[in-house]
Amino acid sequence: MQHVFVTGAAGFIGSSLVDRLLADGATVTGWDNLSTGQLRFLEGAQRHPRFRLVRGDNLDQPALTAAMKGADFVFHLAANADIRDGWKHPERDLQQNTIATFHVLEAMRANGVKRIAFSSTGSVYGEALVTPDKPTPENDVFPIQTSLYGASKTAGEGLLAAYAEGAQIDEAYIFRFVSILGERYTHGHVFDFYQQLVAHPDHLRVLGNGTQRKSYLYVQDCLDAMLHVTRAGTARTAKHHTQIYNLGTPEFVQVNDSIRFICGALGLQPRLEYTGGDRGWIGDNPFIFLDTKKIQATGWKPKLTIEQGIVRTLRWLEANRWVYEARH
Amino acid sequence: MQHVFVTGAAGFIGSSLVDRLLADGATVTGWDNLSTGQLRFLEGAQRHPRFRLVRGDNLDQPALTAAMKGADFVFHLAANADIRDGWKHPERDLQQNTIATFHVLEAMRANGVKRIAFSSTGSVYGEALVTPDKPTPENDVFPIQTSLYGASKTAGEGLLAAYAEGAQIDEAYIFRFVSILGERYTHGHVFDFYQQLVAHPDHLRVLGNGTQRKSYLYVQDCLDAMLHVTRAGTARTAKHHTQIYNLGTPEFVQVNDSIRFICGALGLQPRLEYTGGDRGWIGDNPFIFLDTKKIQATGWKPKLTIEQGIVRTLRWLEANRWVYEARH
Numbered sequence: 336m337q338h339v340f341v342t343g344a345a346g347f348i349g350s351s352l353v354d355r356l357l358a359d360g361a362t363v364t365g366w367d368n369l370s371t372g373q374l375r376f377l378e379g380a381q382r383h384p385r386f387r388l389v390r391g392d393n394l395d396q397p398a399l400t401a402a403m404k405g406a407d408f409v410f411h412l413a414a415n416a417d418i419r420d421g422w423k424h425p426e427r428d429l430q431q432n433t434i435a436t437f438h439v440l441e442a443m444r445a446n447g448v449k450r451i452a453f454s455s456t457g458s459v460y461g462e463a464l465v466t467p468d469k470p471t472p473e474n475d476v477f478p479i480q481t482s483l484y485g486a487s488k489t490a491g492e493g494l495l496a497a498y499a500e501g502a503q504i505d506e507a508y509i510f511r512f513v514s515i516l517g518e519r520y521t522h523g524h525v526f527d528f529y530q531q532l533v534a535h536p537d538h539l540r541v542l543g544n545g546t547q548r549k550s551y552l553y554v555q556d557c558l559d560a561m562l563h564v565t566r567a568g569t570a571r572t573a574k575h576h577t578q579i580y581n582l583g584t585p586e587f588v589q590v591n592d593s594i595r596f597i598c599g600a601l602g603l604q605p606r607l608e609y610t611g612g613d614r615g616w617i618g619d620n621p622f623i624f625l626d627t628k629k630i631q632a633t634g635w636k637p638k639l640t641i642e643q644g645i646v647r648t649l650r651w652l653e654a655n656r657w658v659y660e661a662r663h
Numbered sequence: 664m665q666h667v668f669v670t671g672a673a674g675f676i677g678s679s680l681v682d683r684l685l686a687d688g689a690t691v692t693g694w695d696n697l698s699t700g701q702l703r704f705l706e707g708a709q710r711h712p713r714f715r716l717v718r719g720d721n722l723d724q725p726a727l728t729a730a731m732k733g734a735d736f737v738f739h740l741a742a743n744a745d746i747r748d749g750w751k752h753p754e755r756d757l758q759q760n761t762i763a764t765f766h767v768l769e770a771m772r773a774n775g776v777k778r779i780a781f782s783s784t785g786s787v788y789g790e791a792l793v794t795p796d797k798p799t800p801e802n803d804v805f806p807i808q809t810s811l812y813g814a815s816k817t818a819g820e821g822l823l824a825a826y827a828e829g830a831q832i833d834e835a836y837i838f839r840f841v842s843i844l845g846e847r848y849t850h851g852h853v854f855d856f857y858q859q860l861v862a863h864p865d866h867l868r869v870l871g872n873g874t875q876r877k878s879y880l881y882v883q884d885c886l887d888a889m890l891h892v893t894r895a896g897t898a899r900t901a902k903h904h905t906q907i908y909n910l911g912t913p914e915f916v917q918v919n920d921s922i923r924f925i926c927g928a929l930g931l932q933p934r935l936e937y938t939g940g941d942r943g944w945i946g947d948n949p950f951i952f953l954d955t956k957k958i959q960a961t962g963w964k965p966k967l968t969i970e971q972g973i974v975r976t977l978r979w980l981e982a983n984r985w986v987y988e989a990r991h
Contacts, residue, residue, distance in 0.1 A: 422829065425772075429765050433818060437757050460805075461824070462903075474804045477788075479905050481828040486821030490761060493814030496789070500809040501750065575790075577807050 338362040340406035340448070342393060342439060343413030345372025347519045348454065348554060352410060353380045355558050361385070366402055367413065368392040373661055376519050393435035400442040408565070409451040411439045414488075416522065418458070421483040428487035436491035440498050449505035452565050455492050457511050457550075457581070457623040458485035470626035473511070473579045492579070499576040506570035506578075510561055513583035513623055516648040517554030521658050524549075524590065525645055528597055529652045530659055532605060539598075539605040543612050545591040548622045550583045553644035556637040557582055563635045581625035584637050596645045666690040668734035668776070670721060670767060671741030673700025675847045676782065676882060680738060681708045683886050689713070694730055695741065696720040701989055704847050721763035728770040736893070737779040739767045742816075744850065746786070749811040756815035764819035768826050777833035780893050783820050785839050785878075785909070785951040786813035798954035801839070801907045820907070827904040834898035834906075838889055841911035841951055844976040845882030849986050852877075852918065853973055856925055857980045858987055860933060867926075867933040871940050873919040876950045878911045881972035884965040885910055891963045909953035912965050924973045 339356050343349035344365025349372070356363050357380060365377065365388045380386040389402040393413055403409070415431035417424075436453070443451060460471050461478040480486040492509050499507035514523055531539055560582050570578040588596075598604060639647070652658070667684050671677040672693025677700070684691050685708060693705065693716040708714045717730040721741055731737070743759035745752075764781070771779060788799050789806040808814040820837050827835035842851055859867055888910050898906040916924075926932060967975070980986070 421825075422831065425769065426765070429762070429822075433761065434757065437754070441753065461828070476802045477805050479828065479903055479907070480821040480824040483822075483825045483829070486818070486825040489821045490814070490818030493808040493817045494757075494811075496808040497749075497811045497814040500790070500807065501811070503750065575807055579807070 337408055338364070338406050339408045339410060340364045340366065340403050341410045341412065342366045343372065344388065345369055345374060345377055346412060347376075347521055348515060348557065349410075349412045350376035350380070351517075351519060351554050352412065352558055352561075353377065353386065355562065357383050357386055359562075363387070364389060364402060364406060366391060366399070371416075371521075373519075373521070373658070375657075375661070393438050394430060396438050396441060399438055400445045403442045403446050403448060406446065406448050407450070409439060409443060409448055410561070411436060411451055412454045414454065415484075418482065418484040425483055428483040432484070432487035433490040433494070436494050440494055440504070444503055450565070451495065451504060451506070452508040452510065452561055453491060453495050455488045455509050455511045456485065457513050457583070457625050458482060459489045459492065459511060460623075461485055470585070470624045471581070472626040473581055473629055496577040499570070504576070506568065506576055508561070508565055508570060509577065509579040510582045511579065511625065512557065513550040513552050513625055515554050515557050516551050516644050518647065518651040520554070520648050520651070524593065525597065525648045526652065528594065529649060532597070532601060532603055533656075536603050537605055538608060539594065540608045540610070541590065541594065542610050543590065544609050545589065545594065545607070547590050548587045548624065549590065549593075550587040550624050551641045551644055552583050552637060553639040553647065556639060559638075560630055560635045564630065564633055567633060569633065580630040581627050582630060583625040583627050584641055585627055586641055587622075587624045588641050593645055596642050597649055600646050600649050665736055666692070666734050668692045668694065668731050668737045670694045670737070670739045671700065672716065673697055673702060673705055674740060675704075675849055676843060676885065677738075677740045678704035678708070679845075679847055679882050680740065680886055680889075681705065681714065683890065685711050685714055687890075691715070692717060692730060692734060694719060694727070699744075699849075701849070701986070703985070703989070721766050722758060724766050724769060727766055728773045731770045731774050731776060734774065734776050735778070737767060737771060737776055738889070739764060739779055740782045742782065743812075746810060746812040753811055756811040760812070760815035761818040761822070764822050768822055768832070772831055778893070779823060779832060779834070780836040780838065780889055781819060781823050783816045783837050783839045784813065785841050785911070785953050786810055787817045787820065787839060788951070789813055798913075798952045799909070800954040801909055801957055824905040827898070832904070834896065834904055836889070836893055836898060837905065837907040838910045839907065839953065840885065841878040841880050841953055843882050843885050844879050844972050846975065846979040848882070848976050848979070852921065853925065853976045854980065856922065857977060860925070860929060860931055861984075864931050865933055866936060867922065868936045868938070869918065869922065870938050871918065872937050873917065873922065873935070875918050876915045876952065877918065877921075878915040878952045879969045879972055880911050880965060881967040881975065884967060887966075888958055888963045892958065892961055895961060897961065908958040909955050910958060911953040911955050912969055913955060914969055915950075915952045916969050921973055924970050925977055928974050928977050
């Protein structure tokens, strides 16, 4: 069984992946700088003999290279996900998403690790969407970036591809996520709305006008997809050693739908206060809706609808209010 | 008249641009770390009262910010152009093309400079070309990167776009160049072939099989195009404040055609020794041929054919053999 190196191992998706990999028999080295990750997410993993957590930062190339020794697959999930405040700290996306990815790839070269999966984002499509009501396929037009986050992830994708097409690594899997939710979810609109409704159940402040359309994917469906594709090894046999997959559900909702699901599950009828405008913040893409035919053609499909995913997220937040205090 | 800040001012294209801007009445601050630039290219400019050269590196943010003070337009031409040896120094493209571009943009923010032109490359299209015998338009499919150079320039483009679409700057012009040649050209196949033919006029070693198709643009045509578009201010009025233009000629040649032009101009008939294969080096794109309808629609067109550009380049190299010794 293989030895998997997971960056961002204490994060929402990373820790969920660690648990899945351990359950499937893999040896796992988790790597995290604990800047936003939660050690509590790894409590189960830490009791497992096949798990080891190394605390370190992707910008520390020697430590990263040393920690990766012996691995034969890398899941590179560590990232700066603070999309909204990009302009307060414009260097963060560059450092934590672009330069960090370069360090991961160089650590792989140094250790002879040949396979990697990378969590990218639907934000890489910027606003190049020619037909904005149609889901965006992987081979859409060359986009114009609209956010530092999208630009930094596009840059990370480019690095993976250059390493794979330049024969420095054998298999590069790039997954462009919609928003992911589910157990251990610690930021995003469900997180914020629930926090507000605990504080003041009678009203809810909504960024934008509520008609922003978004697509969400449940975290275990996301993990199913990544594990399915990387185990099938599609990049081994394809013309390109870089394989790019959109990851999402074939449906979307409006923020207003999501509010309805949340309030229904909580039994609340708050007064809604909209800040207005067709996007929540500068650089927010009013509509991320990905064409997932390519990944579905591999045999994967999501088990939960967006509504089911939102309700599970809410139930987890209700049972784990500690994450609101633990948050940085 | 405006004050223009030129990065890479002592380089081939940079120094040619400096001379053009001074002739047109602009005040020019040149910025160069002189790692590959040549002070001799700026001998004329240095005698000009409206020119100032500041020696510094794009990775030195404070010095760059200080040097840019008072500018109202930036031509960001400084780059690592050592495409072939990307894997010997994989950090160079990231540092000198991606991180450097971030520093330039941050220096602009600090100084309130709102307009920038950036020299990108046809290499950003990687091998996503669906119909490889057709010229590639700016809105071709989202490419898979094939080289560190292309990936680093794509990343630089993404940063410019994020700054422009995020309202941090007003106008971002991205020019995707084919290979540029002409006076002050100091690397590339004409440079290498002429060097070989001086050393041994009876034979010529050719990387690949000579059928690689390439497109070239004469440097003064390249400058005409950039000055024409930036002065027209197309990014001010367009939907996107990021305007991307392919820059090239509507023709292409094979490396073998180029050899014929060169040998004809020199009156030589060397024996040709091909290293073989359909590309010169790993990551070499066998065919960069850009659709230039968008820039031609603005009223610009090239004055020289590829053959005329190659012959002018050769004449300049004959008269300036010192560049072979000055090269790093």
